[in-house]
Amino acid sequence: MSEAVKTLVVDDHPLFARATKALLEQIERIEVIGIASNAKQCLEQVELHQPGLIFLDYQLPDKSGTEVAAEIKRKYPDIHIVIFTGIELRGIFNKLIKIKVSGVLSKESSERTIKNMVNCILEGYTMLPIAFFHQMELTESLVQESFLLVEEEILMMNMLVKGATHDQIADQIFMSKRTVDNYLRKIYDKLGVKSRTEALEKFIKSKYYS
Secondary structure, three states: OOOOEEEEEEOOOHHHHHHHHHHHOOOOOEEEEEEEOOHHHHHHHHHHHOOOEEEEEOEOOOOEHHHHHHHHHHHOOOOEEEEEEOOOOHHHHHHHHHHOOOEEEEOOOOHHHHHHHHHHHHOOOOOOOHHHHHOHHHHHHHOOOOOOOOHHHHHHHHHHHOOOOHHHHHHHHOOOHHHHHHHHHHHHHHHOOOOHHHHHHHHHOOOOOO
């Protein structure tokens, strides 16, 4: 009999985390060792148990899934990571592939799809939506950036992604709020967007986001 694969669920929504755990426990060879609700707990559990598979929520309260995945893969390259997300990540698929995650799944995926993904990974494969597979070559060309951001602009946008207000950004980088406002207006112009939401969405898909 094949050895059980230790699996960790990382999600800050308790109900969803428990549901994911219950689903994974139905899969042969999977042994769920626990649930982590943030990046800190995740990294502690990885250090303690060195699981073979991690279902990792893309949006955690203290770090992004991209940061956590990259940190884990640097230290434990053989751990399989499935990014589990409720938002569209097509624009950063190349970044996730570079980190060498083993798969990306929508939280709206059916139980059957989730089980199929796990079984594929256990066999050394992954799964992609057919529509995305057909457009992979096109997507590669679309990720080339049409805008340039300087170091301070990148710093500000990364802080915005993490939920910082304009006042908090001003305090942390020792600028006036008015200067920060002016910087962000210029950034929005560079990105070709009108709102903070549009700017964040475009920035997250860019090469500047980390």
